[in-house]
Amino acid sequence: MPWLTAPAVRAGRAWRLVRARARRRLRGWRHAWRSSLQVRVITTTMAVGLVALMAVGAYVGERTQQGLFEGRVEQLLEESARSTRQAQETFSPSTATTGVEVRHLLEDVAKAQKAGGAGDREVFLLRAPGQTSSVSVASAASDKSLLGLVSTELAAATATGGQRWQSVEWPTGDGRSVPAVVVGQNVDVPVVGTYQLFFLYSLQAEQDRLDFLQRTFALAGAVLVVLLGTMTWIVTRQAVRPVRNAALVAERFADGHLSERMPVKGEDEMATLARSFNEMAESLQVQIRQLEELSTVQRRFVSDVSHELRTPLTTIRMAGEVIHASRDDFDPAVKRSAELLQTQLDRFEDLLADLLEISRFDAGAAVLDAESRDVRDVVLAATEHESALAERRGSWLSVSMPEQPCVADIDPRRVERVLRNLLVNAIEHAEGSAVVVTVGADAQAVAVSVRDQGVGMTAAEAEHVFDRFWRADPARARTTGGTGLGLAISLEDAHLHGGWLDAWGRPGRGAVFRLTLPRRAGIRLERSPLPLEPDEPAEQRPVGERPRTDPARVPVLPDELGRPRTGEMPVVSVASRPTDREERR
Amino acid sequence: MKGRILVVDDDTALAEMIGIVLRSEGFEPVFCEDGDEALGAFRAAQPDLVLLDLMLPGKDGNEVCRLIRAESGVPIVMLTAKSDTVDVVLGLESGADDYISKPFKPKELVARVRARLRRSDEPAPEHLTIGDVSIDVPGHRVERAGRPVSLTPLEFDLLVALARKPWQVFTREVLLEKVWGYRHAADTRLVNVHVQRLRSKIEHDPEQPEIVVTVRGVGYKAGVTTP
Numbered sequence: 001m002p003w004l005t006a007p008a009v010r011a012g013r014a015w016r017l018v019r020a021r022a023r024r025r026l027r028g029w030r031h032a033w034r035s036s037l038q039v040r041v042i043t044t045t046m047a048v049g050l051v052a053l054m055a056v057g058a059y060v061g062e063r064t065q066q067g068l069f070e071g072r073v074e075q076l077l078e079e080s081a082r083s084t085r086q087a088q089e090t091f092s093p094s095t096a097t098t099g100v101e102v103r104h105l106l107e108d109v110a111k112a113q114k115a116g117g118a119g120d121r122e123v124f125l126l127r128a129p130g131q132t133s134s135v136s137v138a139s140a141a142s143d144k145s146l147l148g149l150v151s152t153e154l155a156a157a158t159a160t161g162g163q164r165w166q167s168v169e170w171p172t173g174d175g176r177s178v179p180a181v182v183v184g185q186n187v188d189v190p191v192v193g194t195y196q197l198f199f200l201y202s203l204q205a206e207q208d209r210l211d212f213l214q215r216t217f218a219l220a221g222a223v224l225v226v227l228l229g230t231m232t233w234i235v236t237r238q239a240v241r242p243v244r245n246a247a248l249v250a251e252r253f254a255d256g257h258l259s260e261r262m263p264v265k266g267e268d269e270m271a272t273l274a275r276s277f278n279e280m281a282e283s284l285q286v287q288i289r290q291l292e293e294l295s296t297v298q299r300r301f302v303s304d305v306s307h308e309l310r311t312p313l314t315t316i317r318m319a320g321e322v323i324h325a326s327r328d329d330f331d332p333a334v335k336r337s338a339e340l341l342q343t344q345l346d347r348f349e350d351l352l353a354d355l356l357e358i359s360r361f362d363a364g365a366a367v368l369d370a371e372s373r374d375v376r377d378v379v380l381a382a383t384e385h386e387s388a389l390a391e392r393r394g395s396w397l398s399v400s401m402p403e404q405p406c407v408a409d410i411d412p413r414r415v416e417r418v419l420r421n422l423l424v425n426a427i428e429h430a431e432g433s434a435v436v437v438t439v440g441a442d443a444q445a446v447a448v449s450v451r452d453q454g455v456g457m458t459a460a461e462a463e464h465v466f467d468r469f470w471r472a473d474p475a476r477a478r479t480t481g482g483t484g485l486g487l488a489i490s491l492e493d494a495h496l497h498g499g500w501l502d503a504w505g506r507p508g509r510g511a512v513f514r515l516t517l518p519r520r521a522g523i524r525l526e527r528s529p530l531p532l533e534p535d536e537p538a539e540q541r542p543v544g545e546r547p548r549t550d551p552a553r554v555p556v557l558p559d560e561l562g563r564p565r566t567g568e569m570p571v572v573s574v575a576s577r578p579t580d581r582e583e584r585r
Numbered sequence: 586m587k588g589r590i591l592v593v594d595d596d597t598a599l600a601e602m603i604g605i606v607l608r609s610e611g612f613e614p615v616f617c618e619d620g621d622e623a624l625g626a627f628r629a630a631q632p633d634l635v636l637l638d639l640m641l642p643g644k645d646g647n648e649v650c651r652l653i654r655a656e657s658g659v660p661i662v663m664l665t666a667k668s669d670t671v672d673v674v675l676g677l678e679s680g681a682d683d684y685i686s687k688p689f690k691p692k693e694l695v696a697r698v699r700a701r702l703r704r705s706d707e708p709a710p711e712h713l714t715i716g717d718v719s720i721d722v723p724g725h726r727v728e729r730a731g732r733p734v735s736l737t738p739l740e741f742d743l744l745v746a747l748a749r750k751p752w753q754v755f756t757r758e759v760l761l762e763k764v765w766g767y768r769h770a771a772d773t774r775l776v777n778v779h780v781q782r783l784r785s786k787i788e789h790d791p792e793q794p795e796i797v798v799t800v801r802g803v804g805y806k807a808g809v810t811t812p
Contacts, residue, residue: 310666311596314688318602322609338812369774372802407802413773416641 003242011568037243038236045232046225051222061214068182073165073181080183081163082198083113087197088187095190102191106140113199114142121202122146128159128186131193146170150198158184158196169200179203191545244272246277258285299363306356312578313349320345347483354485358468363490368411368496372519373414375406375446379439382419389424394432395452397423399437406446410497415517418501419448422513425487426452440529445499447530449514457505465503466491489516500525504532588633588702591622593649594664595642599654603632603636606691612698620644620772624652632659634701639676647679654680656662660701660736664689664790677778683765684775700766701739713748715796715807718787729787739764745787746798751807752802 002054032039083306087109095106106125108259113123125140149168158164163185170180184198245262261281262274320341348517360366383397390397426435429450438449457465464470469484494501498516505511516528590607594600604614617626620643624667627635635653639646650661663676663684665788671682685697711722717730722745729736736744747755755763757773765775786789795808 306665310598310687313601315596315599317688318599318606318691318694324607352688 018038027448034044038233038240041236042229042232049225049228049491053214053224057217057221060217061210064213065210067205068210072206076181076183076199077163077165080201082164083116083199084187086116087113091187091189097191100384101190103138103140106189106195110140110142113197119571120202123188124150124196124198125187125190126155126196128194129155130159140544146200148356149180149200151185154182154184154198155196157474158186158198159194161186162467168200170200179207189248208249242273244435250277253281253369258288269321270583288552299359302355302359303363306352306359306365307328309352312354313345316498317345317349321556326527333356348510351483351485354483357370357489358485361489361496366492366496370409370497372407373410373447375408375441375517376401376439377411378410378412378415379419379437379448382416382423385416386420386423386427390427390435393427395430395435397427397437399439401437401438402441404441406439408446408517409521410517411493413517414493414496415440415566418493418515421486422450422515424482426450426511426513428482429456430454433510438530442529443519444523445516445518445525445529447514447516447528449512449530449532451510451512451534453510454480454506456510458507460503462503462505466501486532497524498523500528502528502532509534587628589615590618590698591615591630591632591635592621593620593625593626593635593641593646594638594666595616595619603694606694607698610695616670620649620781623649627653635659635661636698637661637663637681639663639672643696647676650676650679650681650746654737658735659676662697662701662736673772673774674778678782680737682737682762682779684772703766713745715744715748715751716809718744718748718752727787731787734786736783736786740779740786742786743783744797747805747807754803754806756804760804770792776805806807 033043059484077120089107090109090112094105095493097101110123110125123142126147126508127139129152138149149170151168154166155166157382157561158499163183165181165183168180168182169177171177180203182198183203184196185228187195187197189195192463249260249262258281261278264274264278320338323338324342327335330338377399379399383399387397423435431454433453436451438451440447440449466487468488491501494515494517497513498521499517502516503511504514512532512534514528514530514532516525516530590612592600592603593616593636594603596617600616600618604616606704607614607648615626615630615632617623620641620758623637623644624674634695637650638731641649645657646663647688650663653659661681663681664687665676666687667683673686676684682701683697685694686780687715699717709790713722714722718734725741725742727736727744743760746760746763746805757776761773781791784794784797787796788794798806800810801804
């Protein structure tokens, strides 16, 4: 029954809330403690100061109390001894003979003694224990309700003779009590024998004085602690502030503000630190400037060369085309030369284009022209472009993607270029097996993986595939027309998006390239919606055997051709494009 | 229609080669090597199209482009060695209709030139309106709130393409094909820049376009047509 448990739930929630808040505050404190030298020093100083003050306070308080008490008790003993002598002097010459007379006598003495003291005191006259006199008279007291304060131990002790005293609590009637002292001594009373005369003295005045002293002392202590904290704060600030400033300056320097310097004031240790720091900054700045200039010159050189080459290349290219167009009029050797000229010009042009693109990345001049696009459309466009190449290579493309749109802020030109690079690369290495393109998405990112099941590569090779002009197999490279920059450019394109491009490969199991792009700028990728490593068991293919080229007989992808499934589409080859460009990796 | 083409390029070898290709396609090339003389050559030759190199001695390509555009709506195609966005956009903003980045193939050059020279003959008298902009298609006249607006042929084509199907959203790729005549998607920046230029001429407030409206993530469409 939920309405019964509701308060419990509410209480639980409140408790959790309190706990969470406490934990947050604790975390805040712990952070302050760890991160601030000042907080640490002030806290420690105040804690140590507080403990020392408390110890001193306790000692001084104890001594004061003792001194006050002992002094007062001594005074009281004197006073009561004097009073007892007075009372005895009253009793000794007395002529009382009857019980009534003795009672009157006792009451008179009690009254007289109460009034005769220096301060506020009560007087009791009690029959001493163990008296056997036949005449007995009731006790006399200035306040009978306080008779209970005279303990039997005190009475017994007093009976042995001499002056005896005991500390007691004097109830004031409103539930509280004040410290007091009872002093007793024997007196001889006519007719009835030995009586005990007790005086009850209040120590309220001493207690008040002690309280006042303690209050004063506590206040002084608190002020002292605060003063100590403030002093520590001021002192640490003097030491910490320059350190903090130095840290700030160093941080700004690290962020690239190379002209940042520390102010040098005076001749102390901080000034020395500042001077050394500035010297270091100066030498770093000079070195960084030199390196920067060198790399700028180099980058500009690459860019300029690429640009300068373009105009003559255009002329050569057009001349080549014109010659190529009329190649049938030439004899076979010249004709073949014209054809070679043509294809190599294409290659030259591709290389130049890639070189220029890389130099643009190096110069930081690459700009992301992002727009909100469905990545699936880009994937389809890329696969459509490369399906003709796949067909020529005896391979085929399979695309599987989610039904819902995978919209992300991307530069479609760059993403399509990356995908086409990956596709061409996969087709080149698929050796007639399928190339599987998978699209995946989650809230943060969209991913596209391109998998082939060709020769594959080792893990060590997979680490190098994005290197410039790197080739896994130098012998193979010459037959494929790639520039050697395609994957390097793809990696730069992925990074420009704030995305990832990863490669995985095992010999005989093919390779996987995975592009992961954040949905929007500013999202930091933590994981990819698609796995990099394929999770199917390793395909056991005898080494050396060429994979079959008949799509229908490949067991991994049974629905490959002609049977569209939801979320998966067969790619039909579309109009072919100029073939040479497709040879690019 | 074969036309006269002014080739402004300081690289004589390339200019000559372009001349050979153009001539073989039946065009009549005229040459100019210097930016300072380009405007004079333009006035003297009265070409149907200008091929303009961006890097020229004297006045640079963008400057020449602005000067020609100031007095004529003739199609201008830029030749550029730098395909960086900034350079291309700068060239397009100074009035060029299209650009070809070096190195290009002869076929590509001829295709671009043809696409720019092709003026479709409008069959029947056609009158279109978007908002308070009225377009007289055969007469190549555009009026906004009764006042004539001067558009280059390319801007005119762009406006007409949008106005003919006001219910349709055009992607940049489709506009490239319809207006520039490209078969393959080339550079959608062309569309962006020319839409900006068109807006600056026909919109009351180009920052708040009412005639050519952006559909985020898709492309452009004509604004609401008031009857």
